[in-house]
Amino acid sequence: MRNRLHLAALATCAAALATCTNNPYPDEDASKKVVYNTFVEAPKTLDPAVAYTTSAHAITGNIYDTLLEYHFLKRPYTLIPGIATEVPEPEPRTDGRVAYPFTLRPDLLYQDDPAFERGGKGRRTRGIVAADVAFELMRIADPAVNSPVIEPFSNLVGFREFSERLTERRKNEPGFAELPVPVQYERVGPIEGVRVLGPLELEILLANPYPQILYWFAMPFTTPVPWEAIEHYDGEEGRGHFADHPVGSGPFRLVQYDKQFRMVLEANPNWYGVRHPEWRAPGATYPDEGEPEDRQAGRLDPAVVGRPLPFLERIESRREKESIPRFNKFIQGYYDASGVIKESFDSVIENDRLSPTMKDRGVRLERSVAPSVYYMGFNMEDRVVGAAAGERGRRLRQAMSTAVDSKEWTRLFLNGRGVPAHSPLPPGIFGYESDYRNPFRTVDLDEARRLLKEAGYPGGIDPDTGKPLRLTFDSYQTTAQGLLQNQYFVDAWREIGLDVRIEASSYNQFQQKVRNGAYQIFSWGWVADYPDPENFLFLLTSEMARSRSGGPNTANFSNARYDQLFEKMKARENDAERLAMIREMLAILETERPWIELFHPEDYALYHGWLRNVKPAGMAFPTLKYRDLDPALREERRREWNRPVTWPAYALLAAGIAIVLPGVRTFYRERQ
Amino acid sequence: MLAYVARRLAYGVLTVFGVLFFLFVLFFTVTDPDDIARRALGEKALPEVIQQWKVNHGYDRPLWPWQDFDDNMLFEHYRRMLSFDFGRSDTDDSLITERIRKGAGPSLALTVPLFTLGLVVGITLSLLVAFFRETYIDSAGVFLCVLAMSVSILLYIVGAQYLIAKMLRWFPISGFDPNPEVIFRFLALPIVVGLMNGFGSDVRFYRTVFVEETGRDYVRTARAKGCGEGRIMMRHVLQNGMIPILTRVVLAIPFLFTGALLLEAFFGIPGLGSLTVDAIQGNDFSTLRTMVYIGSLLFILGQILTDVSYSLADPRVRLE
Numbered sequence: 001m002r003n004r005l006h007l008a009a010l011a012t013c014a015a016a017l018a019t020c021t022n023n024p025y026p027d028e029d030a031s032k033k034v035v036y037n038t039f040v041e042a043p044k045t046l047d048p049a050v051a052y053t054t055s056a057h058a059i060t061g062n063i064y065d066t067l068l069e070y071h072f073l074k075r076p077y078t079l080i081p082g083i084a085t086e087v088p089e090p091e092p093r094t095d096g097r098v099a100y101p102f103t104l105r106p107d108l109l110y111q112d113d114p115a116f117e118r119g120g121k122g123r124r125t126r127g128i129v130a131a132d133v134a135f136e137l138m139r140i141a142d143p144a145v146n147s148p149v150i151e152p153f154s155n156l157v158g159f160r161e162f163s164e165r166l167t168e169r170r171k172n173e174p175g176f177a178e179l180p181v182p183v184q185y186e187r188v189g190p191i192e193g194v195r196v197l198g199p200l201e202l203e204i205l206l207a208n209p210y211p212q213i214l215y216w217f218a219m220p221f222t223t224p225v226p227w228e229a230i231e232h233y234d235g236e237e238g239r240g241h242f243a244d245h246p247v248g249s250g251p252f253r254l255v256q257y258d259k260q261f262r263m264v265l266e267a268n269p270n271w272y273g274v275r276h277p278e279w280r281a282p283g284a285t286y287p288d289e290g291e292p293e294d295r296q297a298g299r300l301d302p303a304v305v306g307r308p309l310p311f312l313e314r315i316e317s318r319r320e321k322e323s324i325p326r327f328n329k330f331i332q333g334y335y336d337a338s339g340v341i342k343e344s345f346d347s348v349i350e351n352d353r354l355s356p357t358m359k360d361r362g363v364r365l366e367r368s369v370a371p372s373v374y375y376m377g378f379n380m381e382d383r384v385v386g387a388a389a390g391e392r393g394r395r396l397r398q399a400m401s402t403a404v405d406s407k408e409w410t411r412l413f414l415n416g417r418g419v420p421a422h423s424p425l426p427p428g429i430f431g432y433e434s435d436y437r438n439p440f441r442t443v444d445l446d447e448a449r450r451l452l453k454e455a456g457y458p459g460g461i462d463p464d465t466g467k468p469l470r471l472t473f474d475s476y477q478t479t480a481q482g483l484l485q486n487q488y489f490v491d492a493w494r495e496i497g498l499d500v501r502i503e504a505s506s507y508n509q510f511q512q513k514v515r516n517g518a519y520q521i522f523s524w525g526w527v528a529d530y531p532d533p534e535n536f537l538f539l540l541t542s543e544m545a546r547s548r549s550g551g552p553n554t555a556n557f558s559n560a561r562y563d564q565l566f567e568k569m570k571a572r573e574n575d576a577e578r579l580a581m582i583r584e585m586l587a588i589l590e591t592e593r594p595w596i597e598l599f600h601p602e603d604y605a606l607y608h609g610w611l612r613n614v615k616p617a618g619m620a621f622p623t624l625k626y627r628d629l630d631p632a633l634r635e636e637r638r639r640e641w642n643r644p645v646t647w648p649a650y651a652l653l654a655a656g657i658a659i660v661l662p663g664v665r666t667f668y669r670e671r672q
Numbered sequence: 673m674l675a676y677v678a679r680r681l682a683y684g685v686l687t688v689f690g691v692l693f694f695l696f697v698l699f700f701t702v703t704d705p706d707d708i709a710r711r712a713l714g715e716k717a718l719p720e721v722i723q724q725w726k727v728n729h730g731y732d733r734p735l736w737p738w739q740d741f742d743d744n745m746l747f748e749h750y751r752r753m754l755s756f757d758f759g760r761s762d763t764d765d766s767l768i769t770e771r772i773r774k775g776a777g778p779s780l781a782l783t784v785p786l787f788t789l790g791l792v793v794g795i796t797l798s799l800l801v802a803f804f805r806e807t808y809i810d811s812a813g814v815f816l817c818v819l820a821m822s823v824s825i826l827l828y829i830v831g832a833q834y835l836i837a838k839m840l841r842w843f844p845i846s847g848f849d850p851n852p853e854v855i856f857r858f859l860a861l862p863i864v865v866g867l868m869n870g871f872g873s874d875v876r877f878y879r880t881v882f883v884e885e886t887g888r889d890y891v892r893t894a895r896a897k898g899c900g901e902g903r904i905m906m907r908h909v910l911q912n913g914m915i916p917i918l919t920r921v922v923l924a925i926p927f928l929f930t931g932a933l934l935l936e937a938f939f940g941i942p943g944l945g946s947l948t949v950d951a952i953q954g955n956d957f958s959t960l961r962t963m964v965y966i967g968s969l970l971f972i973l974g975q976i977l978t979d980v981s982y983s984l985a986d987p988r989v990r991l992e
Contacts, residue, residue: 022837024844026853041954044712044764052714146713146721167720241765259764260775260942260950261848318847319940325845328838332845511710645840663809 020644024318024334030635033313035611035627036335038320042259045243048220049139049147054527054620057220061622062265062315063111064223064248065272067102067133068214069283070621073290073299076428077531077619079218080282083108083128083249083272090211097157098209102217104130104200104224105281109270111253115232115245125270128249130202132224134194138185139230140221143167149221151551155210158192165189180234182227209571215530218621223248251284251310251625265315265624273625277308284309286613286626299613304628311613311628331361333638336611336629340604345415348606352416362609362637368616369419369427369602371528373536376404376473376489376596377555381547382520385471387558395455396469397593401440402448403492406598413485418599423586424526424536426600428618430574431533431582438590441597448496460497468499474519475502476510486523514554517547523598524554528619533582534570540594541566557594610634673983677976684972689750691968696749699957705731708762711955729760729958749961758962763954768962771947776929778848779943782859782936783928786866791921793871798878799905805883813875820872828865829938837861846940862939866932877920881913888912914985922978926970930963 025036043056048064051057067084070077079087084102091099108128110116116123137156140147141163153159165188170177176184190196193205206213216222229247233240246254251271256264268274273284288305304311320326323341330338340348348358354365378397380386386393410418422438425431452460462469471493475486486502493500500521505513513519528535538544542558544551562585569581589595607614610633613626708731709722717725726732730748734740737747752759758768801813837845843861885891886909894904929944936945944963951959 020842021857022841022844024847024849024854024857026849026851042764143718143720144724146717148714235765243765258774258942259766260771260946261778319942320846321940322846322938325833325940328833328845329847332838332841334844507711642841644842646842648840649842659812660809663804663807667804667807667809 020646022332022334022642022644023638024329031631033311033629033631035312035315035624035629037315037317037337038326038335039263039317040319040321042257042263042319046246046254046257047145047243048223048225048246048248049136049145050243051220052148057620057622059254059263059265059317060220060223060246060248061250061620062252062624063246063250063254064220064225065108065250065283066218066220066223067104068218070218070617070619071282071290072287072623072626073294073615074287075291076430079214082218082283083224084217087214090209092209093205096208098206100204100206100213101197102130102133102202102204104128104133104202105272105279106200107276108249108272109275110226110247110249111268111270113229113245113247115226115229115247118228118232126226126228128224129199130196132226133202133222134190134196135182135185135227136222136225137191137194138162139181139225141166141191142181142185144170147221149216152210152213152216155206155208155213156191156193157205157207158194162188162191180231182231211571211573212530212532212534215532219529250622252315261319263317265317267310267313271310273309280306280308294615297615299615301612304613310625312624315624330606330608331641333608333634333641336608336634337614338606340415340606342415349415349604358606361641364607364609364614366605366607366614366616367602368605368618369600371426371428371531371600371618372526373421373424373426373600374418374523374525374598375421375424376521376523376598378521378594379517379519379554380556380558380594381517384469385520386556392455394592395451396457397596398440398591399448399451399455399496400493400498401593401596402442402444402451403496404489404596404598405443405492406441409485409488410599412488413481414599414601417602417604419602421597421599423589423597424539424595425533425582425586426528426536429528429531429533429536431579431586436586438597440590440593445495452496452498457497460499468497470499470501471520473500473502473521473523474510474513475504475523476507478504478506514546515550517556522554526552531619534566537566537569537582537585540589555594557592559588559592562588608634608637610637673980677980680976680979684976687972688965688968692750692753692965695961695964696746699961700735700745700749703957705729708955708957712762712765728765729762753962753965759958761956762958763956768959771959772944772962772966775942775944775947777850777943778941779930779932779936779945780928781850781855782862782866782941782943783932785859786863786932786935787924787928789863790867790870790874793867794874794878795910795917797871798875798882799910801875801879802882802886802909803901803905805886813879817872817876817879820868821876822872823869825865825869825934826938828868829934832861832865832868833938836864846938848939848941858939858941862932862935862941866935874920878913878917881916882909885909885913915982918981918985919978922981923974925977926974927967930967930970 039055041055043051043053043059045051046056046060048060051060066082068079068087069082071080081087083105085105086103088100088102091101093099110125110128112124116125119126137153139145140149140153141159143163143166166184169188170184193207195203195205197203204213226247229245230242233242233245235241244257249271251268251273252265253268254263255266256262272279273281277284286304286307286309288300290300294300324343326335327338327341327344329335348355354363378385381388383389384393385396389396406418407420410416410420419427420441422436422441427434449459452458456463457469460468473486473490475482477483477486483502483504490500490502514522526536526539539552540555540557540562541553542563543549544553545556545558546552546554547556565581565585569578569585572578603616605616610630612628612630615623617623705726706722709725710717713721713725723732730745733743733745733748735745737744756769760766761768761771797813801810804810833845836842844857848858849855891904891908894908930948933945933949935941936943937949947959948963950956951963
């Protein structure tokens with residue numbers, strides 16, 4: 001009997017070992033077109049009027065359809081019609097205003113949602129109308145929504161006035177603030193520059209020429225939003241908040257949203273691309289043209305060209321806070337795409353190319369320079385480093401700029417993943433010229449020392465104190481890694497004799513210092529909202545100065561000629577005259593040096609061979625509807641790569657028995 | 673015993689009041705509600721939006737009763753905590769009660785089997801080494817226990833993820849899925865790590881208890897009467913060694929609900945431990961104070977349960 005029990009126990013152990021698997025997914029999903037992604041932190045909000053982070057747009061961009069969108073393959077980025085029938089042409093008016101007429105496609109439906117019961121019993125969806133776009137624009141203007149993009153939409157005629165009327169009535173009219181939001185908007189009246197001309201016709205009227213407004217209609221901020229969803233998801237009676245319950249009309253819909261754990265998108269059967277493939281709408285059909293490299297990369301495969309979208313059934317995003325387990329699961333084939341983590345960089349990339357091991361696994365590397373810039377800035381209102389110091393301050397900034405080697409910095413801290421920046425404009429943006437070399441961004445310590453001498457600080461010595469000139473570098477980087485990264489710059493300045501002290505504080509304290517103007521040098525970054533030089537060069541206009549308007553010009557740079565050129569440049573198409581203006585603006589920045597431009601980050605993304613139609617977008621615009629995968633190949637590879645190694649378990653068991661058994665025998669022998 | 677329990681409960685209430693006051697001072701006198709709001713809403717938030725957020729979260733009141741006796745944050749803090757109305761998270765406005773409800777399942781899915789297996793493994797191994805006391809099995813056991821106790825749990829986690837999950841491919845490296853088909857795969861590795869981390873101290877402690885018991889007169893008497901060694905260990909020694917074991921065990925039971933902080937955080941299990949770690953990292957004060965408050969309640973409950981279980985396990989112990 002006892003022997004039988006032992007045998008049964010051993011058999012159970014053996015069976016348990018035989019069924020061991022590291023596959024984190026149910027077996028039934030193996031043959032489905034499900035893409036597995038990861039996220040570190042869930043977005044704070046999925047409200048399209050508010051969500052502004054890349055991680056949020058990765059979700060909202062696929063749930064909410066936009067009037068316009070970007071061509072998947074063409075570079076430079078090109079706008080194509082989304083749920084609008086065409087990209088509108090500007091219609092200048094005699095009073096200097098500019099109108100953009102939009103027409104929505106007919107028979108567009110929202111995803112099914114219980115919120116639509118508000119419009120009629122048993123209703124699960126309804127058609128999209130132009131008024132839904134106007135409603136969303138009112139939400140952006142509503143101060144209570146806290147949209148971060150109020151500024152660009154202030155170009156709409158009557159936008160600010162709507163906001164003021166709403167605030168006024170909420171403040172002064174008893175009971176008004178308690179009314180449902182759509183009712184409040186209705187009572188306040190529309191935004192003057194957003195005119196609903198018919199069920200599907202909408203006209204946008206701008207007070208001044210602002211061609212970049214079209215890019216905003218390719219972002220989820222301007223998506224049609226059903227008033228029923230805003231009214232329904234008010235957080236009362238267990239209904240949750242609209243920020244967690246997106247109700248859109250895009251190619252996917254959110255079916256599971258657990259911020260701690262998992263987000264699941266599923267193909268939306270109500271999407272116009274699914275219901276009307278015969279339209280062959282540009283945003284609902286795989287493109288048939290792109291760049292020459294797209295053909296080489298298989299992105300213009302005749303098998304997919306012209307096919308209706310989307311190809312995927314589901315997208316599962318699982319929370320992975322730790323980078324190493326996340327990367328290991330990619331290597332095991334359980335995630336379809338990954339970035340390159342610092343810890344594994346050398347085993348993945350060899351001589352700037354994919355390592356043979358990775359190539360053998362069928363992994364592809366896609367590199368792209370993000371449309372963003374990282375920089376250090378000087379507070380131009382500071383009496384030592386700023387404009388008030390006149391030529392002395394200018395020379396000091398030039399000297400400090402010439403001493404900083406950002407190429408070496410990216411090599412040390414980012415495995416070289418960054419293009420040294422010579423101006424605020426990154427590659428791929430109109431006005432970027434690859435042969436342009438900023439003399440003050442070309443490292444030359446002797447030149448830096450000479451400039452410092454001209455500034456009146458020979459050898460870095462401040463004549464007032466007889467000691468090295470002491471400056472402060474304010475940073476919100478408080479981690480050991482962050483401090484080390486900043487120390488690199490401080491050491492570079494020490495080489496030319498300056499005594500720069502890092503003052504690291506929490507992000508909030510740092511923000512407080514910025515608000516109070518109590519800073520000299522800082523570091524920051526900017527990621528483009530849309531691919532236009534205006535979206536970078538506005539960061540240094542007087543109007544955007546932090547001290548004046550709380551805008552993003554933290555350097556508080558103010559130059560009349562620069563502002564004048566900016567106003568002209570932003571309203572022009574990409575032509576030679578615009579390029580000339582940009583060149584002049586960059587020349588001003590080159591001399592004045594409110595920034596030390598550091599680098600434009602380069603993204604390295606890895607994809608398994610079974611994932612198809614992948615093209616790094618740089619900006620956060622949705623591309624999931626174009627992706628496809630081969631589940632059979634994936635399953636085959638996963639099985640091949642993940643066979644459990646069971647012999648150590650048996651060896652361990654045998655070793656345990658070998659150790660214990662003689663002891664037991666000896667014990668009983670001695671007892672007897 | 674009832675009088676004793678009532679007295680302990682009264683002490684517990686006082687302790688809870690003290691903990692709540694300490695929490696209030698810790699969270700609200702060192703952090704400005706404006707900063708909390710700005711963190712949640714972003715730097716560009718308008719003053720009226722910040723004000724509305726503070727009203728929604730109850731942070732718009734004066735701090736102390738002497739500033740406004742009828743409407744102040746201290747009394748509101750007590751009211752909310754004592755009525756289990758925890759409000760909304762500072763970071764994403766979600767209901768904290770809902771987050772706790774969602775997190776309790778994954779936490780219990782990890783901690784209950786870990787606790788049960790830990791108890792079974794700990795007692796079995798300690799009985800084994802006590803049975804083979806003063807042999808090389810005992811010495812090897814002591815060596816292994818001390819070794820296990822000396823290693824940090826972080827090393828176990830990283831080592832197990834590398835060796836068992838990555839190299840041997842027995843289980844997923846991390847993650848969680850409540851689907852019954854796959855849940856075991858995700859829980860196996862954290863349970864193995866939890867057992868490795870806990871067995872050293874458990875076995876050492878239980879062994880000491882059992883070895884002490886085996887030297888007692890009743891064991892000698894049982895042996896003299898011809899009782900087998902196995903029966904002595906299982907029927908007599910185990911039963912009499914239960915009191916000190918209960919101290920450890922009962923105290924730990926309430927904390928099964930709060931999850932295992934490090935295991936959940938590193939293995940990506942969306943339980944209450946992970947929620948607490950996220951709250952710390954995300955400066956989510958409202959969630960953090962709730963978790964600290966629940967932790968203190970469970971600790972007091974554990975203390976009372978331990979005392980009661982003493983008297984149930986040993987008739988000589990009377991609670992007066």
